[in-house]
Amino acid sequence: MAGLGMGSRACAFVTQSRSEHDSFSRHRLSHQLHDMRYTTDVLIAGAGLAGSCAALHLRMAGREVMVVEAEEPAAGSAAGLVNPFMGRKAKPVPYLHEAVNAFEETLKIASAEHLFFGDGVWRPAMSESQAITYRRRAKQHPDQLTWLPHDDARDRFAPALTSFGGLWVRRGGAISVPSFIRALLDAAHVEVRPNTLVSRWDEDKNHVAVTLNDGTRLHARHLILALGYGGVDHPALSDLELYGVKGQVIRVETPVDLASLPPLAGSGYVVPDGDTLVIGSTYEHNFTVLDPTGDATEQILEKAGTLLPSLTEPTVVEAATGVRTYARGSSEPVARPLSGSQRIWAFTGLGSKGLLMAPLFARRLCKRLTGETPA
Ligand SMILES: Cc1cc2nc3c(=O)[nH]c(=O)nc-3n(C[C@H](O)[C@H](O)[C@H](O)COP(=O)(O)OP(=O)(O)OC[C@H]3O[C@@H](n4cnc5c(N)ncnc54)[C@H](O)[C@@H]3O)c2cc1C
Numbered sequence: 210m211a212g213l214g215m216g217s218r219a220c221a222f223v224t225q226s227r228s229e230h231d232s233f234s235r236h237r238l239s240h241q242l243h244d245m246r247y248t249t250d251v252l253i254a255g256a257g258l259a260g261s262c263a264a265l266h267l268r269m270a271g272r273e274v275m276v277v278e279a280e281e282p283a284a285g286s287a288a289g290l291v292n293p294f295m296g297r298k299a300k301p302v303p304y305l306h307e308a309v310n311a312f313e314e315t316l317k318i319a320s321a322e323h324l325f326f327g328d329g330v331w332r333p334a335m336s337e338s339q340a341i342t343y344r345r346r347a348k349q350h351p352d353q354l355t356w357l358p359h360d361d362a363r364d365r366f367a368p369a370l371t372s373f374g375g376l377w378v379r380r381g382g383a384i385s386v387p388s389f390i391r392a393l394l395d396a397a398h399v400e401v402r403p404n405t406l407v408s409r410w411d412e413d414k415n416h417v418a419v420t421l422n423d424g425t426r427l428h429a430r431h432l433i434l435a436l437g438y439g440g441v442d443h444p445a446l447s448d449l450e451l452y453g454v455k456g457q458v459i460r461v462e463t464p465v466d467l468a469s470l471p472p473l474a475g476s477g478y479v480v481p482d483g484d485t486l487v488i489g490s491t492y493e494h495n496f497t498v499l500d501p502t503g504d505a506t507e508q509i510l511e512k513a514g515t516l517l518p519s520l521t522e523p524t525v526v527e528a529a530t531g532v533r534t535y536a537r538g539s540s541e542p543v544a545r546p547l548s549g550s551q552r553i554w555a556f557t558g559l560g561s562k563g564l565l566m567a568p569l570f571a572r573r574l575c576k577r578l579t580g581e582t583p584a
Contacts, residue, residue, distance in 0.1 A: 252275050329378055
């Protein structure tokens with residue numbers, strides 16, 4: 210799957226052994242592997258947001274972790290908007306406070322605060338009726354949202370749309386997803402094997418034997434399948450009823466008059482990233498190819514024009530696609546053992562809220578897997 214920032218990780222193989230720099234001192238490894246038949250305690254397949262957040266939280270809990278990634282870490286990552294109030298009605302994400310706290314705490318643990326442009330997200334109302342909804346939302350969540358009427362909004366956010374006023378989402382922002390994932394894996398001090406697929410596995414009472422595409426066999430106490438779209442057609446995950454929704458984003462050069470813009474979210478979104486703007490996104494439920502298309506680029510620019518009326522004919526420097534993975538019939542991610550299994554877990558279904566859901570559900574998965582929370 211293509212994705213913005215793909216390939217930005219230059220190194221081919223990351224091996225970080227425990228060294229004097231290892232922030233996790235040995236005595237915290239409460240689950241040292243006394244039995245050397247195990248290659249690692251927990252093997253994670255997939256180094257996207259799910260796999261890398263799980264890796265960090267499990268390491269924090271003292272587990273040995275290894276990550277195997279089919280491409281490069283962050284192969285399937287996306288635009289980087291951290292927006293706790295989503296959609297036309299600015300509905301809060303599930304577990305709002307917990308999710309925002311988990312994201313901020315995970316940033317801190319990974320020493321990645323500097324990567325987060327966390328001064329907020331501007332959600333301009335697109336109509337009078339949306340302004341009414343937004344004002345109501347601001348009253349419901351005064352700790353997170355500020356309603357700004359037109360004049361105040363214009364002073365702060367022009368040349369973005371301000372005619373109907375809008376919501377200032379104070380605990381939102383933007384982050385480069387590949388950089389975040391790199392920071393998570395670095396802080397976790399785990400071995401990551403890129404360009405390697407988990408092909409099959411066999412489970413018995415005490416362990417999971419995992420076969421990689423190069424024929425290597427690894428042995429672990431637990432296997433976590435954090436495969437993103439790679440899990441959608443996998444027979445072992447069929448009872449989760451996963452499905453994918455393709456999305457395209459584009460990157461354009463930032464026009465001079467928009468240089469100090471905050472992240473914007475409306476019918477689409479605009480996320481500043483260095484001297485470019487990442488603009489998204491499409492939602493394609495039926496797709497046969499993953500390549501970006503010109504039609505999708507036009508659609509994205511049209512939506513962006515409603516948020517940023519002065520953005521006319523920007524220079525497009527990149528178009529990229531990814532696939533959001535959802536579990537049918539659920540608005541929440543999946544982070545639990547496969548049915549009938551104690552040792553093989555699925556961590557997937559993050560949908561369009563990967564940045565806010567991955568840290569929270571990684572923490573929950575970790576607590577449950579390590580026995581802190583009853584299964
Ligand atoms: C266009 C677009 C824009 C988005 N924008 C945002 C946004 O602004 N903010 C936000 O919060 N979310 C956003 N999302 C959603 C977010 O990207 C996802 O929720 C998140 O990336 C899912 O993470 P994941 O780890 O579950 O899956 P992925 O990121 O897909 O990671 C899965 C990894 O597993 C690897 N893999 C697959 N099969 C195997 C195998 N057999 N063995 C080993 N490795 C394997 C893959 O190569 C991949 O690296 C966007 C999504 C799209 C498509």
